[in-house]
């Protein structure tokens with residue numbers, strides 16, 4: 001027979017699909033679970049945004065490192081250290 005139904009154990013409502021019953025149980029009988037799921041979802045989206053930002057940051061870092069190794073533009077913080085090192089070498093050549 002096709003009329004196989006699933007009954008809700010808590011209120012005896014009848015459904016034809018497991019997914020419908022599951023949805024009914026979560027929305028009608030387990031509101032906390034629904035809230036938990038929504039919270040988890042929000043948390044995941046927050047994490048995804050965080051990872052996307054981290055990836056963007058790392059990409060920028062990689063680009064910066066590539067620029068440093070290939071062209072060495074003077075505005076980068078790594079080069080300032082080099083410049084200080086050069087100046088001290090010029091002023092105090094006998095230090096080493």
Ligand SMILES: [Zn+2]
Nearest residue numbers: 008010011013
């Ligand atoms: Zn029910």
